[in-house]
Amino acid sequence: MSAPGEPVLRVRDLVKHFPVRSRGVVRRKIGDVHAVCGVSFDLHENETLGLVGESGSGKTTTARTLLNLERPTSGSVSYRDRELTGLSRRQMRPLREELQIVFQDPYASLDPRISVRDIIAEPLRIHGRYDEAGRAEVHDLLRLVGLNPEHGNRYAHEFSGGQRQRIGIARALALRPKVVVLDEPVSALDVSIQAGVLNLLMDLQAELGLSFLFVAHDLSVMRHVAHRVAVMYLGRIVELAPTRELFARPSHPYTQALISAIPLPDPRKERARRRIVVQGDVPSPISPPSGCRFRTRCPKFATQLTESERTACVEQTPELTDRGTGTPVACHYAQPLELL
Amino acid sequence: MTVGDKGYAQRPEPATPTEDTVLEVDGLQVAFPSEDGLVRAVRGVSYRLERGAGLGIVGESGSGKSVTALAVMGLLPAAAKVTGSVRYRGSELLGLSDTRLSDIRGSGIAMIFQDPMTSLNPVHTVGAQIIEGLLRHNPDMSKRAARDRAVELLGTVGIPHPDRRADSYPHELSGGMRQRVVIAIAMANDPAVIIADEPTTALDVTVQAQVLEALETAREETGAALVLITHDLGVVAGHTDRVAVMYAGRVVESGTVEELFYEPRMPYTLGLLGSMPRMDRDDDRLTPIAGSPPSLLNLPPGCPFAPRCPMREDRCDRDEPSLHVVDAGGHRSACHFADRLVGMEAGAVFEATGADNESLARLARSDSEASSEASFEASSETAAEATAESESANDMNGSTDGTYGKGSR
Known part of the structure; x- marks a missing residue:
């Protein structure tokens, strides 16, 4: 994997709230789901940035908001110095050639009524780039992602899950984008199939100099594909570090809990492992806890901090900043820990 | 059964059933008639479970691992053709009436399903559902005692404020809490066997860790043997002592977790391990298994894995290899060339294919x-x-x- 270059996508203080409405005719607004709260990061040229978190952490909403598929409540997203927030659908369209997305569900994201060749040709047609060479181009895209080009006139339902995800990838690549958002691209696939799709994505990223924002809940996948990883919890990034460092010395108690919760396919290591088990479930994003959002489940808060130390967790939101560990972490009492 | 014995000790599977054998599945076959013909979902699965032991059954979607479990519990639809033998403490379960089976379900063999929202009854409180199970198998128990026991069980599986939570309905609980309730119901009547079918698949990892811990507690308290069905090799590595890998309706490799993970003797197992991204090391490249599992309708002769296997030879297309012992102990593999895999890494057998x-x-x-x-x-x-x-x-x-x-x- 080559070294990442200049930032192509800048995200600053991105906020996305969804209104919660009352039942009945009036449907008064009674609150907000705080899906994404002040997320900032850069995605560099030729880089895979992983966005990892459990359900409800806001990772998918972040990804969709970046591409203007959702309107952000506030904050800014810019692509090569061009502000994306506030652009109309029409203004956004030319930019879609450079910013593409692969969706999670390979069953729902492909039109069942048109052939696979047409699915892949559609973005080319929309952008007026489907010419005499178009058919050959689609063939080449099919071959690129490991499908037989002769199967181009088949329909999506004739393909397996892994093959469908490859079709989704071919479609996203048709316009030769610079940035591709991958929203849980392998989570619906069996492990033997998943590996092939991961290899494909890594080849494409490295050879075509793409920038990937890779959204996933699986930390093992992250370790394999990402250059840097941002860990999200309840709408906020709690830690952002180069992959190797994040796994070698995680500093945020949540990252530590996540890493220690993932089972290793190695019986001896697995039995000898130290577990940090967090209590309870993720609180509701309608009324997230004050101060540090992880404090209600934080093992450090529960067992290691004194009463006066806890005050900071309850009253002050920890900023995502370098606290002497070398990488940004959003914990007042961050401390690196070796777990693997 | 001593409390605290998690069954982690390495015990070889005895050649014949002993008095410690609680569950014995022998040559189990399940077929479903369909418009296009017979779908042979399970094609001869055998395993034996000793008291307190832990067996993992791993396989990808469609390998027949869940159908095997449902057949053992007698929960398949009437259209399913089930043959072979399932013996619980020596007595045959296949062919028993539903009433007779109900006496064994819960008290002898308990089951935990993947989706707690569908396995719990939405119109009864969780406490009532535990009490129902308790009273079904202990008709002499007073309602008061049953309620106390239900609350105690909820506490055991780690539900905070169990006395209040007993009066909650399933929809008022989170996914992880619901799965704990299901575990509490499973352990209520001290079963000898707990079959857990993908118990944590629908859950986030931090919650998965909590639920697996609750499952361990349930095993310690009841001394039950565990059949853990999952697609996640990681979950099996830490929670069972033996493991069987299923492919196309059959067990293709079985042995202790050490044997399977460190010395796999079936190319499919090796391929699975090579496909897994590992959090604990820098892999250069994953080795996917080309193709996809075969259709269980009109399965061609020969080894079902042959079309995806890089080691395939003519013989593989002709005869399906039996599950045979490959080294001292109970390590078995269903591959004609199992001995060629000694000391092989996945990268040496499978190609690390990616983009064209x-x-x-x-x-x-x-x-x-x-x-x-x-x-x-x-x-x-x-x-x-x-x-x-x-x-x-x-x-x-x-x-x-x-x-x-x-x-x-």
């Missing part, structure tokens, strides 16, 4: 040509040309809108 190199090179080349052309144009551009270009760009936007309208229909 030729197309990739062509695409990368055309990209770099395009960008050099663009920069050439930009440098030779005059002011007049720039205006003309912006006009044509407007045109293009107009026409793309037109195409979009057509394309989206």
Whole structure:
């Protein structure tokens, strides 16, 4: 994997709230789901940035908001110095050639009524780039992602899950984008199939100099594909570090809990492992806890901090900043820990 | 059964059933009639479970691992053709009436399903559902005692404020809490066997860790043997002592977790391990298994894995290998060439395929040509040309809108 270059996508203080409405005719607004709260990061040229978190952490909403598929409540997203927030659908369209997305569900994201060749040709047609060479181009895209080009006139339902995800990838690549958002691209696939799709994505990223924002809940996948990883919890990034460092010395108690919760396919290591088990479930994003959002489940808060130390967790939101560990972490009492 | 014995000790599977054998599945076959013919979902599965032992059954979607469990519990639809033998403490379960089976379900063999929202009854409180199970098998128990026991069980599986939670309905609980309730119900009557079918698949990892811990507690408290069905090799590694790998309705390899994970003797197992991204090390490259599992309708003769196997030879297309012992102890493999896999790494057998190199090179080349052309144009551009270009760009936007309208229909 080559070294990442200049930032192509800048995200600053991105906020996305969804209104919660009352039942009945009036449907008064009674609150907000705080899906994404002040997320900032850069995605560099030729880089895979992983966005990892459990359900409800806001990772998918972040990804969709970046591409203007959702309107952000506030904050800014810019692509090569061009502000994306506030652009109309029409203004956004030319930019879609450079910013593409692969969706999670390979069953729902492909039109069942048109052939696979047409699915892949559609973005080319929309952008007026489907010419005499178009058919050959689609063939080449099919071959690129490991499908037989002769199967181009088949329909999506004739393909397996892994093959469908490859079709989704071919479609996203048709316009030769610079940035591709991958929203849980392998989570619906069996492990033997998943590996092939991961290899494909890594080849494409490295050879075509793409920038990937890779959204996933699986930390093992992250370790394999990402250059840097941002860990999200309840709408906020709690830690952002180069992959190797994040796994070698995680500093945020949540990252530590996540890493220690993932089972290793190695019986001896697995039995000898130290577990940090967090209590309870993720609180509701309608009324997230004050101060540090992880404090209600934080093992450090529960067992290691004194009463006066806890005050900071309850009253002050920890900023995502370098606290002497070398990488940004959003914990007042961050401390690196070796777990693997 | 001693409390605290998690069954982690390495015990070989005895050749014949002993008095410690609680569950014995022998030559189990399940077929479903369909419009296109018979779907042979399970094609001869055998395993034996000793008291307190832990067996993992791993396999990908469609391998028959869940159907095997449902057949053991007698929970398959009437249309399913089940043959072979399932013995609980020596007595045959196949062919028993539903009433007779109900005496064994819960008290002898308990089951935990993947989705707690569908295995719990939405119109009864969770406490009532535990009490129902308790009273079904202990008719002499007073309601009061049953309620106390239910609350105690909820506490055991780690539900906070169990006395209040007993009066909650399933929809008031989170996924992890619901799965704990299911575990509490499973352990209520001290079963000898707990079958857990993908118990944590629907849950987030931090919650998965909590639920697996609750499952361990349930085993310690009841001394039950565990059949853990999962697609996650990691979960099996830490929670069982033996493991069976299923493919196309059969067990293709079985042994202790050490044997399976460190010395796999079936190419499919090796392929699975090579496909897994590992959090604890830097892999250079994953080795996927090409192709996809076969259809269980009209399965061709020979080894069902042969079409995906890089070690395939003519013989593999002719005879299906039996599950045979491959080394001292109970390590078995269903591969004609199991001994060739000694000391082999996944990377030496499977290819680390990714993008098609030729197309990739062509695409990368055309990209770099395009960008050099663009920069050439930009440098030779005059002011007049720039205006003309912006006009044509407007045109293009107009026409793309037109195409979009057509394309989206």
